[in-house]
Amino acid sequence: MCQITKKSYAGSLESSDVLVQISPNPGKGLEIDLKSTVKRQFGSAILATANEVLREFEVSDALISIDDKGALDCTIRARVSAAVCRAAELTDYHWRVD
Numbered sequence: 629m630c631q632i633t634k635k636s637y638a639g640s641l642e643s644s645d646v647l648v649q650i651s652p653n654p655g656k657g658l659e660i661d662l663k664s665t666v667k668r669q670f671g672s673a674i675l676a677t678a679n680e681v682l683r684e685f686e687v688s689d690a691l692i693s694i695d696d697k698g699a700l701d702c703t704i705r706a707r708v709s710a711a712v713c714r715a716a717e718l719t720d721y722h723w724r725v726d
Contacts (some may be wrong), residue, residue, distance in 0.1 A: 630685040636714035639699075639707040646699035647713040648678075653691045658682060664696035677701050681708040690715070 636692040653659060660678060662671060674696055682690070690710075696704070713721050 630687050630712060630716045630718070632687060632690045632712070632715045633717060634715055636711050638693035638701075638714065641695060641697060644698050644700070644703070646697065646704050646707050647693075647695040648704075648707040649693040650708075650711045650715045651687045651691045651693075652715075656689060658688065658690055658692065660694065662694045662696070664694070665698055666696065673701070673705045674704060677704045678708050681705055681712070685709070685712045685716070687712060687716075 632650060632652045635649070637647065637649050639647040641647050643646050660675060662675060664671060664674060667674075672695065678692065678694060682692075699707070709721075712718070
């Protein structure tokens, strides 16, 4: 189980990128706020990707803010993973290569 212990960020607000912010939310579960220029078309896919990454890391309590500027799925996955690793202070994570 991965415990979020501090606030962290990954990504940027540049076009085709996504800014992910994550912070502790002890005992309150996962809360995700999504802002996206393509929310109407891809909002459910963006949330599905974020939730999949959070499940893989076994994150159960966190506040997550996703500000998407048209990022590809692989970029969303990388940014959520990086934010989780930073917030949980993980140093031994082995990045996936698909």
